[in-house]
Amino acid sequence: MKNTWKIYMLSLITFMVSTSEYVIAGILDKVAASNHVSVGVAGQLITVFAIANAVGSPLVIMLTTKLNQRKLLMLSLVLMVLGSVMTITLPGFGFLIISRIVLALGSGVFAIAAKTAAAKLAPPEKQAGAIGTVILGFSAAIIIGVPIGRVIALSFDWKLIFVGIGVLSLLAIFVIMRTIPATNNGAAVPLGKQLAYLKNPKILMGLGTTFFWQLGYGVMYSYITPFLLTVTFMSGREVSGALFAFGIATLIGSKFGGFMTDRIGNPKTLVGGLIVHCLALVLLSTLAKSTIVAIPLLMLWSFSAWSSGPGMQYNLVWLAPGASGIMLSLYGSFIQLGIAAAAGIGGIAVKSTSVQAVSWIGAASVAIAAIITAASFSLDVKQLRGTFKH
Secondary structure: OOOHHHHHHHHHHHHHHHHHHHHHHHOHHHHHHHOOOOHHHHOHHHHHHHHHHHHHHHHHHHHOOOOOHHHHHHHHHHHHHHHHHHHHHOOOHHHHHHHHHHHHHHHHHHHHHHHHHHHHHOOHHHHHHHHHHHHHHHHHHHHHHHHHHHHHHHHOOOHHHHHHHHHHHHHHHHHHHHHOOOOOOOOOOOHHHHHHHHHOHHHHHHHHHHHHHHHHHHHHHOOHHHHHHHOOOOOHHHHHHHHHHHHHHHHHHHHHHHHHHHHHOHHHHHHHHHHHHHHHHHHHHHOOOOHHHHHHHHHHHHHHHHHHHHHHHHHHHHHOHHHHHHHHHHHHHHHHHHHHHHHHHHHHHHHHOOOOHHHHHHHHHHHHHHHHHHHHHHHHHHHHHHHHHO
């Protein structure tokens, strides 16, 4: 595939852009200290980013439907540069919140545009794999970007991270300008028609699957460290090793999910992955009483969870091929809503019962996602049979 290197380039830029989101969690103490606020108050930066990403990104996509893929990618990177400059130069916590909003818009729009562009660069039979390749950038941001950011924050100043993100975003603008074709998004879709997509029951089911899948994943991931320390009795050093293994499994799972979707189809890949995801969470809660057992189960959970992402996004694009950008933006919004719900539900569960409860809540949520997905694909089969009868 002659455009393979361009798809990997988009994945590499996605890594850089996504680091701007995830790195804050790893340097929250440093950000709080430099702004003379508590860690709890500084944590609002994560909440603000998630809300701006969930609400703002779809709005930007809807308002820029006349822009071609190249211009949309460049616009998102301009927002990344602007947000980075604001982070570095403007004083005070209030301005830092504003800079996080700008970065959230840039990051969210780039993620949507990059996956859309990757799908268009790939031949039809490899589109899910192309989306999976771009998702590797998100995984790498968690595995590599956050630890590197932590080292920079400890050794120098945390703002140096955003100097790097700003410079790399500026360079990426010129790279995109020279390499990505100006693919037309088609005729501008009126806002009313865009919102009408939500009346499609299969699109609603796809977004519902996305929400419950992310809720099930996020409620466990948010408390993974205390879970490993208290349920599996790992030491602090063993937890670091387990999280590294977890990260490696996310990379493999993302790529495998896209590959299998292209190879055996979306229904088998997606439903199968969700079932394994659910079982892995149950096994983590019931069998993971030692490090030797916990790490393989942790990797199975991570692998199965991240294998579902390409198929979910491909399914939404397939349901509305004329509005792929809108579908991917809605997908991103429901991901962020799932993250917010997971944090709240997980916090209540841990406080009222125990940290072990998060794995059971996660398993139940993923089971709901699997049921919705199976029902959605069942509708496709019934409609197909009805077509043949007529």
